Each structure stands twice: as structure tokens, then as C-alpha cells.
Amino acid sequence: MNIIITIAVTALVVLYAGLFKAKKALLPLTLIGLLVALGFAVCSWNNPTTYYSMMRMDNFALAFSAISIIGTFFIFLLTKNYFAEGSDNVAEYFTLILFALCGITIMVSYQNMSMLFIGLEIMSVSLYILAGIRKLNFASNEASLKYFLMGAFSTGFLLFGIALIYGATGSFDIAVIQQYLIDNVKSVSPLFYPGVILVMIGLCFKVGAAPFHFWTPDVYEGSPSLITAFMSTVVKTAGFAAFLRLFAGAFEPLHDFWTPALMVIVIITLCVGNITALYQKNFKRMLAYSSISHAGYLLFSLVVLTTNSASNVLVYAAAYTFASIIAFAVLILVKQKTGSDSIDSFNGLGKRNPLAAFTLTIAMLSLAGIPLTAGFIGKYVMFLNVMETYQTALVVIAILNALVGFYYYFKVIIAMWFKEGSEVELEVPLQYKIVLVFSVIVTFFLGVYPDLILNLI
Amino acid sequence: MELLILIFLPLAGAIVTSFIKGGAAKISALGFALLSLCVTIGLLAQFTPDATTQFAVNYPWIQQLGINFHAGIDGISMITVILTNVLVPLIILSTFKHEYKNAGIFYALILFMQSGLLLVFTALDGFLFYIGWEAALIPIYFICAIWGGKDRIKVNMKFFVYTIAGSLFMLLGIIYLYLQNPAKNFDINAFYALNLDSYQQGWIFWAFFIAFAIKMPIFPFHTWQPDTYTEAPAPGTMLLSGIMLKMGIYGVIRWLLPIVPQGVNDWICVAMILSVIGIVYASLIAFTQKDAKRLVAYSSIGHVGLIAAGIFTLNTQGMQGVMVQMLSHGINVVGLFFVLDIISSRLKTNKIDELGGLAKVAPQLAIVFLIIVLGTVALPGTNGFIGEFLLLYSVYDYNAWLGAIAGLTIIFGAVYMLRMYQKVMLGTTNDLTITFTDIKGTEKVVLYTICVLIVAMGVYPKPILNLSEASVQHLLEQVNQKLTGVN
Numbered sequence: 001m002n003i004i005i006t007i008a009v010t011a012l013v014v015l016y017a018g019l020f021k022a023k024k025a026l027l028p029l030t031l032i033g034l035l036v037a038l039g040f041a042v043c044s045w046n047n048p049t050t051y052y053s054m055m056r057m058d059n060f061a062l063a064f065s066a067i068s069i070i071g072t073f074f075i076f077l078l079t080k081n082y083f084a085e086g087s088d089n090v091a092e093y094f095t096l097i098l099f100a101l102c103g104i105t106i107m108v109s110y111q112n113m114s115m116l117f118i119g120l121e122i123m124s125v126s127l128y129i130l131a132g133i134r135k136l137n138f139a140s141n142e143a144s145l146k147y148f149l150m151g152a153f154s155t156g157f158l159l160f161g162i163a164l165i166y167g168a169t170g171s172f173d174i175a176v177i178q179q180y181l182i183d184n185v186k187s188v189s190p191l192f193y194p195g196v197i198l199v200m201i202g203l204c205f206k207v208g209a210a211p212f213h214f215w216t217p218d219v220y221e222g223s224p225s226l227i228t229a230f231m232s233t234v235v236k237t238a239g240f241a242a243f244l245r246l247f248a249g250a251f252e253p254l255h256d257f258w259t260p261a262l263m264v265i266v267i268i269t270l271c272v273g274n275i276t277a278l279y280q281k282n283f284k285r286m287l288a289y290s291s292i293s294h295a296g297y298l299l300f301s302l303v304v305l306t307t308n309s310a311s312n313v314l315v316y317a318a319a320y321t322f323a324s325i326i327a328f329a330v331l332i333l334v335k336q337k338t339g340s341d342s343i344d345s346f347n348g349l350g351k352r353n354p355l356a357a358f359t360l361t362i363a364m365l366s367l368a369g370i371p372l373t374a375g376f377i378g379k380y381v382m383f384l385n386v387m388e389t390y391q392t393a394l395v396v397i398a399i400l401n402a403l404v405g406f407y408y409y410f411k412v413i414i415a416m417w418f419k420e421g422s423e424v425e426l427e428v429p430l431q432y433k434i435v436l437v438f439s440v441i442v443t444f445f446l447g448v449y450p451d452l453i454l455n456l457i
Numbered sequence: 458m459e460l461l462i463l464i465f466l467p468l469a470g471a472i473v474t475s476f477i478k479g480g481a482a483k484i485s486a487l488g489f490a491l492l493s494l495c496v497t498i499g500l501l502a503q504f505t506p507d508a509t510t511q512f513a514v515n516y517p518w519i520q521q522l523g524i525n526f527h528a529g530i531d532g533i534s535m536i537t538v539i540l541t542n543v544l545v546p547l548i549i550l551s552t553f554k555h556e557y558k559n560a561g562i563f564y565a566l567i568l569f570m571q572s573g574l575l576l577v578f579t580a581l582d583g584f585l586f587y588i589g590w591e592a593a594l595i596p597i598y599f600i601c602a603i604w605g606g607k608d609r610i611k612v613n614m615k616f617f618v619y620t621i622a623g624s625l626f627m628l629l630g631i632i633y634l635y636l637q638n639p640a641k642n643f644d645i646n647a648f649y650a651l652n653l654d655s656y657q658q659g660w661i662f663w664a665f666f667i668a669f670a671i672k673m674p675i676f677p678f679h680t681w682q683p684d685t686y687t688e689a690p691a692p693g694t695m696l697l698s699g700i701m702l703k704m705g706i707y708g709v710i711r712w713l714l715p716i717v718p719q720g721v722n723d724w725i726c727v728a729m730i731l732s733v734i735g736i737v738y739a740s741l742i743a744f745t746q747k748d749a750k751r752l753v754a755y756s757s758i759g760h761v762g763l764i765a766a767g768i769f770t771l772n773t774q775g776m777q778g779v780m781v782q783m784l785s786h787g788i789n790v791v792g793l794f795f796v797l798d799i800i801s802s803r804l805k806t807n808k809i810d811e812l813g814g815l816a817k818v819a820p821q822l823a824i825v826f827l828i829i830v831l832g833t834v835a836l837p838g839t840n841g842f843i844g845e846f847l848l849l850y851s852v853y854d855y856n857a858w859l860g861a862i863a864g865l866t867i868i869f870g871a872v873y874m875l876r877m878y879q880k881v882m883l884g885t886t887n888d889l890t891i892t893f894t895d896i897k898g899t900e901k902v903v904l905y906t907i908c909v910l911i912v913a914m915g916v917y918p919k920p921i922l923n924l925s926e927a928s929v930q931h932l933l934e935q936v937n938q939k940l941t942g943v944n
Contacts, residue, residue, distance in 0.1 A: 365595075370591060370595060371587065371588045371591040371592065372588065372591075372592065380522075380628075381522070383628075383629070383632060384522070384632055384635075384636075387629070387632045387633065387636060388636060390636075392629070392633075395629060396629070399622075399625045399626065399629065402625060403618055403621065403622050403625070406617065406618055406621060407614070407618065410614065410617070414602070414610055414614075417599075417602075417603060418602055418603060418609070418610050449518075449519070450519055450521075450522075451519050451520055451521050454519070454521040454522070455521055
């Protein structure tokens, strides 16, 4: 609980700091707030507490809160000069991201479906505004409107599903729902089944799984890059944590019912994400489609539920988050210099700035899943998970998709190192350097010694 | 402990070298490569040629997933380790005349690859083997794609996706074995002890075999190879053909035969026929090549086909032939590619028709090139002879027809190699080749070393045969035991 309070208070303090034109203080205040929240998360480790059966801060919730906070921390480090351009309301950015983080913390720790809804809405409403925060920019406006309409639509599905489940079980509490399913596994109310499917659809919208992914590319492309980075890393991770809490927890007894539906979603998501990414010339759009495909790999953990499912998602999400942060950080730098975010604008980056090019190479290798990077361990545990029930066909599809993935991730590497581009030097500010280097270290560390995080939950 | 030094010394070298700029990088790389060679000689001195695994290390690595850092050396590994650590210094030395851009990174990648290769050749843990397998691939991709020829990007993408496709299916096989293993780890001895039925073994056979077949390459998985060899920078070609394709051969011996003997037994016919088709097909194509580098690339497919056929005979002679031929082929092909690199870096062409009469202007090159070519065509008294003799003998033993076809083709191979030599080195000089200058300095060192190795191994191959004999016999016993146990 103290995590949520800390983040919410920080958000308000930052908002007031903005009111009194203390622009310099915004970033330090935010970072300190996040560090305190992270400290609380670490301190409450192995010490689960429940708040009026609404939220439960167990290790699962703490681990996902922690990784969300760390991800947000990194993204804030990248804000240097980023928001200041073309806007005087810098404080709003900070506050809204913090509010979204607040919602995320609720989403990963809910014990009651009403809290899931509240958390999701707190996060989503902040994101609707953030997507459109460049109010004079067409793409940004379009992104915001699209995101809002689609988001509202999906929330409708989710709510409808929750209502049906409430109708069947008489409770929003996920422990009660689970008990209901265990007690009546043969005679589950017919209301329950459409309820599960609708909730699944609602959540698939949020994590951007196909065929509910249509908003993703446009929203990701139109939003300011930093917001896209936030959406595709922290928000996505939170969505999966929420997914997992419900489906690996409460709905687990009905596993046989919803797995086939999910399996179809996984296969479509993998194929659509990867094959469409192959044709992208725009780096940001390519990342958007690749994020769809990663949603597919992440859903593997739900296809076969084991005791390791949660930690597998955590490993994958961590790998994906750090690699994406590098990708977006370099994208922001390149875009500031060249004014374009097409893959061609990365041509010759290896000469213009070896550090940025090297870190982006590692990020791409990690996203592609090359051994010794975190991304490989993430993919490996997912494959292992599915192989445990010998669903070889699914793994073969995933492998074929991973091969497609190599093509488009290597397109970026090829552009940076093997193609000639403009010779303009690219400077990397200190804060970016810190983020890049630290992310690369984490990527290697998790790739070589993942025991640390595999044991966590 | 010694083994850890062996594996990680090149990696340390890679890290150091990557920070060195300009001409000093090659010195540093050579230093580390020679140091590795010294470590290898040290290990060789302590090595007793029996069937046991020596210098074994076994540390828990990723405990949660049952992964251990388990590695060791037996006779079979020793051969490949020697091959790697002898060839890498030679390859680095062969680049001394070139100035590569970003030399530090270039040599660092070579050393990094060496570490990956050594890991492959010593790993006794399935996961570790896979890591080494990929760790050797990534650097060679960058070596070929950054410093390669005109078409390098497209060609290397094909190479990369081809090989990684194979290795991902191998990973699937490894995961399957891991899940079958009651101890839930990747230990190779636990894999050996698994009792899989012939249906499972068949699937695992293909999962592994395709990965190895792509790497070697065996027909029809070879289509990446000629283009990649041609477009790669000379040291890249040497690494690929000299050492990297032995990963596939080693993989078959270590990870295919003993784990799924029944699967091998069921599919041996197919594997054998593919290998022999490869020999015939590659030799025929080699015959028509106009580019010397491509010719050698195709001839390499032919030679590897014979080695693969030798493995699948599953008898001691064949397997011993494989061991010797792995070394010989590595040394010879590096020599061939180096000679062609010398020619092309001076005359900017490798087209056979444009060359001729080089022997007149470069008598020393003519002699060493002749020795290397004779080694490649397996003249008695050279290193190629002993290996090829054992291989042909065992293939003939397995099936007289296949033996006859393979044997005739190898003789055929002598024709195109000698014809290539004749057209390039003999005859009259033309306007281009008259400008050629003879080998000197480091070129001499590399080529003379190779020639000495060719002759020495040809005249006195016993130490090498001794080194691996016990391990090979032990391995085949294991395979036969499992086969008779199942039936």
C-alpha cells in the first residue's frame, strides 16, 4: 500500500512543483519518489499483506511493481530536454506518468475484480492524455483518439465479462471466484463461460494481442517516443501481470476451457506481429509490431500453467523492457538529429556513435533471442514451459516466427554497421549514456546469470 | 581448472583486443592465440590417450533450469581442440599483410569465436553446447558481414538464418531430452542413459541432424555455403571451412550417435546416401567452376561428404579416418584459401582463366601450393591420404557400391584440383600475372608451417591416431551396446 501512496504523493508534489514553476526540481523529485517506492517494495519482500481483501501485496505483486518502477525510472532519466520542447506544461507529463504507474501498481496487486477495473482505468486515462499530449501534432491527436476509443471499447468488454462472472459467482473477489470454480467444477454456471472469454478479450486488447491489436501500431507511432517506450514496456508488463493474476489464479480450474481460445490468439499474435514487422520501414512501427509478437511469446506462459509461469513472465518482461528502453532511447537520439524515425536514418550509426550503435545492437540481439542475452533466457523459459506438455507444434510455430524475427531485427543492425549514412556525429547526453550502459549490463547479466530473477517468485 | 583457462583465454583476449586500435591489435590477437596454443600443448602433455574424460570441470550455473558448466576433454575433443588452437594463430598470422578497418573489433571477433568453438568442442552439458554453438556463429556473422565482399549483406543473412534455423530445432531436441531426463539436467551422460523408443529417437535424430548437416554442410543443406565462402573475407573463409564446419562433424559424433543410436540406425541409409550424393554433386559442380575460390568451396563440400559418410559407417576405421581427416581437411583448406587470398590480394582476381604461369614468377609459392594441393587430393605421403584411405575403406566395407561411387569421385576430385593448379600456376604468364611477386615474411611462415604439418602428418600419423583411438572405440562400444540392448 505504501508503494501506491508514495507514488501518488510524488505525483501530486510534482504537479504543485510545476505550478510554482520549479522546473529544475521536477526530475529529482520524481526520481526520489520512485526510489522510495522501490525501497518499500524491497522492504516488504516475503511479507505479504492484504488490504481489506481488495489488494494483496505478495511477492508476485512486489516483483512486478518493482520492475515497473525501475522501468519508469529509466524512462524518466531519458526525459532530459525531451518534454521541454514545445510544451510549457512539463509537470503534467511527470504527474500523468506517475499516475499511470499508480494504476499499474494496483493492476499487479488486485485481489478483487473491481480493483482490476479501477487500476486499469487509472492507468488508461493517464495514457489517453499522454498519447495526445503534443496537442498541435496531428499524429499525436490521432493516436490519442484512437487509443481512447479502442480503450473504452475494450474496457466495455472487460466490464461486461466481470459483470457476468459476478452474476455466476456472486462475488468480485478472485479468491471466492476460484473457490466457486473448485467447488462446482462440473456445474459451473453458464454465465461464467462468456464472462471468462469477455475478460480475456478485454485484457488482450490492453496487451495488444492479435486480433485485438489494431490500435497498437498507430498509437505507438503517433505518440511521443518516450510515451511509446512507457506504453510498450511498463504498461505491457503490467497488463500481463494482471492477466496472469486472474487466469493463473482465479480461472485456473477452468484451464481446459479457455486454453484453446488462448492458443488461437497466441498463434495469430505471433504470426501477425512478426510477419507485419518484416515489412516495416519505420523503426518505431517495427517496434510496435515486434511488441505484438512479444505479447505472443509472453502468452505462452498462460497456455501451459506451471508453478514457473509467473517467474517466466517476469524474466521475459525484464528482458523485453530493458531491450526496448535501449531501442527507444537510441531512437529518440536519432530522431532529434535526423528528424526521421525510419530504419534508414540509422544508416552508419556505427560510425557516428559507436556506443549508441553497440547498445542498440545488443538490444536487437536480445529482442531476437540470441544466447548470452536476457532475451534468449526469456524465450528459452517460455519454450521450455510449453514443451513441458509436449506441445511441440506450438513451439515449432514459435521457432519459425523467431526466425522471421531475426530478419527484421538484423535489418537495424545491418543499417547501423554495414550501410553508409550521413557522417554527422551524434552526441549522447550523460543521462542517456547511463541508461544505455546500465541496460546493456542488465541484459548481459540476465543472459548469463538469470538464476537471480528466476528464483524470485 | 586448466580447461577454464583454455576456454576463456581467447575471450579475455577478445576483450583486451577490442580496445586496441590500429596495427597493435593484430599483435595482441596473435599473442593471445599463441598463448592458447601453449595452453593446448600443456594440456596435451598431461593428456593420457585413454577413453576417459580429462580436465573435467563441473560447476552449477543456472541451477533453477538444471544447467551446469560441465566440460571436459577426451580423445575426440582433443583432436578438435588442437585443430582450433593450431589454426587460429595461423589464420591471424595470415592476415598480417592486410589492414582491416576497426582492426581491434575484427581480431576481437576472431578470438571470441575461438572461445565459442572451444566451448562446443569441450561441452558436456547440452545447454552449454548450444551456447557455444551460437557463440561461435555470431562473431563469424559479423566478420563476414562487415569485412566481406560486395554481396555480403544478403549472402550472410541467408547463412545466418539457415544456420540458426537448424540450431533452433536442435535446441528443441535438447529441451526434449532434458524433459525426458528424470534428473532434470542437461548432463551428456544422463542423455546417453535415456531409454527412448525408436519413434522418439527418429524425431530427435532429425532435429539434431539438420542442425549438423547445415553446418557441415551436407547435400541438400549446402546452398548457403559457396556464396558465403566466396563473399567472406579470407580469414572468415578459413574460419568457416577450417574449423567451423567441424562443429557439425563433432556434433554428430558426440551428440547424435550415442544419444539416439536407434534413430541413427533407422535413418543411416538416408544419411549415407545424402553424404555420397553430396560428394558426387559437389565434385561435378566444382569441375565447372571458373572461380578458384568457389572451386575450393565446392570441393570442400565433397570432402565433408566423405567425412560424414565415414561417421555413419559406425566402425573404428571409419571413425579414425574422420578424426585424421578433420585435422587434415582443416589444415589443407586453410592453406588453399590462403594461397587464393594471396593471389587475389595481389592480382584482384580469382578467376582461373585470367591466371596462369605464376610458377615462373613465384617459384616458392608454386612449391607450397603444390604440396597443399597434393595433400588435398590425398597423395600417399601427405596428410590427406591416411584419412581418405581409412574413410574409403570403411565406406566400401559398409556398402561396396557407395564405396565405389565415393572412391571414384575422390579420384575425380584429384583431376579438378590438379587442373586448377595447372591453369593457375603453370603455362605462360600473361600481362596480369607477370606483375606477381613471390611470398614473403609472414606469408612464408604460415605456408611453410602448413606444408610441414601436411608432410609430417602424412608420414607419421600415429600420434594422432593414438590420441583418439581409445575414445572412438569407447564411443562405438556405447553405441553398439545401446543398439543391441534395444533390439
